[in-house]
Structures are given as structure tokens and as C-alpha cells.
Amino acid sequence: MARVEGFANWFNELLTNVETVIKGKQDQVAMALVCLFAEGHLLLEDVPGTGKTVLAKSIANSIEGTWSRVQFTPDLLPSDVTGGLVYNQADSAFELHKGPVFSNVVLADEINRASPKTQAALLEVMEERHVTIGTATHNVPRPFVVIATQNPVEQAGTYRLPEAQLDRFLMRNSLGYPDHDNEVAVLRSSASGASAESLSPVISPEGVRDMIDVASQIHVDNQINDYIVRLVAASRELPELRLGVSTRGAIALMRASRSLAASQGREYVNADDVKSVAPYVMAHRMLLTPDAELKRVKTATLVAQVLDTVEVPAAVRAG
Numbered sequence: 001m002a003r004v005e006g007f008a009n010w011f012n013e014l015l016t017n018v019e020t021v022i023k024g025k026q027d028q029v030a031m032a033l034v035c036l037f038a039e040g041h042l043l044l045e046d047v048p049g050t051g052k053t054v055l056a057k058s059i060a061n062s063i064e065g066t067w068s069r070v071q072f073t074p075d076l077l078p079s080d081v082t083g084g085l086v087y088n089q090a091d092s093a094f095e096l097h098k099g100p101v102f103s104n105v106v107l108a109d110e111i112n113r114a115s116p117k118t119q120a121a122l123l124e125v126m127e128e129r130h131v132t133i134g135t136a137t138h139n140v141p142r143p144f145v146v147i148a149t150q151n152p153v154e155q156a157g158t159y160r161l162p163e164a165q166l167d168r169f170l171m172r173n174s175l176g177y178p179d180h181d182n183e184v185a186v187l188r189s190s191a192s193g194a195s196a197e198s199l200s201p202v203i204s205p206e207g208v209r210d211m212i213d214v215a216s217q218i219h220v221d222n223q224i225n226d227y228i229v230r231l232v233a234a235s236r237e238l239p240e241l242r243l244g245v246s247t248r249g250a251i252a253l254m255r256a257s258r259s260l261a262a263s264q265g266r267e268y269v270n271a272d273d274v275k276s277v278a279p280y281v282m283a284h285r286m287l288l289t290p291d292a293e294l295k296r297v298k299t300a301t302l303v304a305q306v307l308d309t310v311e312v313p314a315a316v317r318a319g
Helices: 002-019 026-037 052-062 079-084 116-128 180-193 205-216 220-236 247-263 272-284 289-296 297-307
Strands: 042-045 066-072 083-088 093-098 104-107 130-133 136-139 143-148 171-173 241-242
Touching: 002 026, 002 052, 002 205, 002 247, 026 052, 026 143, 026 171, 026 272, 052 066, 052 104, 052 143, 066 130, 066 143, 066 241, 079 083, 093 180, 116 130, 130 205, 171 272, 171 289, 205 247, 220 247, 220 272, 220 297, 247 272, 272 297
Parallel strands: 042 143, 042 171, 066 104, 104 143
Antiparallel strands: 083 093, 130 136
């Protein structure tokens, strides 16, 4: 119990630290941290100028981690992301030059502007947390999180993310514009010099790894596992979808629910945890039929429909 309470305390300190820069977005920042401690990756779908880069940098600085930013463009090559072997004439040998993915927090900015080949360069490292260069495999640092962004408005010259890549993201979220008072607070803090770069670290990478281990040990009752499977199975039966939530999506629901339960100082997952993370975990894994796209059906609406129709299990406590 003490470790879980410690997790909740550190989580709240991190949240408070990031909120000194990201104003009025407590729920979005909290979900980004839930994603981090579930060892998942985050897709931010939002218009420019809403703080996506600042969020990534703020998290990296708060955990005393390294961070890198990759601007995805049509001419970006896979080796620009992962790194590669460069021939050293002086030594007559190939040397490893590591790419930007060898960081704790990787911001993949406008990921849908790169070619599918370059997008695919992220698939291995996002799932396996290592990169194969030549014949050797190289591990990336831990913690490791990819925060990718895409602009939902400007689609000219973009490549739609394939299903396999979307499924690698634990969550999809959107920051959106702050309300009036918080936007004024943003201007005031910016004028006073507050920035992501000025944030002091709250916890070390070793501490983050300990928190990840705590989250992975949160108890999940069989009733909750059954509920998660019934949720994803119900999504596959929706007539508006040509593809429902995968088994990887069910695992993602469990991992995110564990992380959220730990953030609240609880040793077990309940149904409310699953329902809280479901919109962020399930919606981007649902692929609409052409007819549903024409009717402008929103996958978030379908997630809400599934949550309303699938029976919730009885209250669950730690076993």
C-alpha cells in the first residue's frame, strides 16, 4: 500500500509541475502521465499552437529525462529517425550513429507528413523498445515514450496513419484551446519567463522506472478482465465499423486502467478506471465504414455507446 500511495504523491507532484506551464488542461496532462507510467505512446491530434511540443518538453524536463524532436516531412528517411551505420574512413570501419529515438521522450511532430516507409521506422521501437541497425539490436532508454502529433484540419500532402501504427499508440488525445481565464494565465506566465525549459525536475528516470513497476503490479480482478474483453468485443459488432478494437487494444485498456488506479492511490482496478480511459484508448482503434465516414460519425460517440450498453461488473476489490 505504501508504494501505491507513494506513486500517487509523485504523480500529483509531476502533474502540478507540468501545469505551471500547461494551463487549464489538467485532465489532458494527467492522461499523458497515465500513458507514460503505463509504458505507452501518445497521439495528439490537434491544431497548431495548442501546446503539444510544450507538453512533451515539460514531461521530459519534469522527469529529468532526455528529449528529442523529429519534424516529419515527405523527404524524411527512416535512418533520420532511428540512426544508422556511417563509414569512418580513418578507422576503415562502420560506426553507429544513434537517431533521435534514443531519448526518453520523442516528439514526432506532424507524423502524418512523412511517407509510410518512414512512419514504419517507428513500429519496431514503439512495440519492442529497441532498434535494429544492420545486424545489431540496440535498446532505447527507459522510460521511453513517443508523443506524436498530427493536424486534423490541414490534410494536404499528408499520409494517413495505417491501422498497424495507430494500434501502437496506447492513447489518442487532444489539448484544444484553453478557456478565457487560462489563456490569460498563459500570457501572464509567458511574460514572466515561465517555460518548459525552466521547469525543475521532480523525479529521476530511476524513480519513473519504479513507478512503472508499481503500476504494472496493480491488481486486476477477473471480472474487470471480462468487462474489458466484452467492451472490445462489442466494438467489433458495431455496424458503423469495418474494424473494431484489437486484442492489443484490450491489453492497452488494462495497462492504462492500472496506471490510473495507481495515480489515485488504489491497489486495484475498478470499472470506473476502465470507463475513464476507454475514450482515449479505444476511439482511434475504431475504423469507420465509408458510409459512416460520409455521415460524419464520430468514434468517440461509438465508444460512449459501447460503454452505455455493456454491463458493468460489481464492485471489485484487491484479491
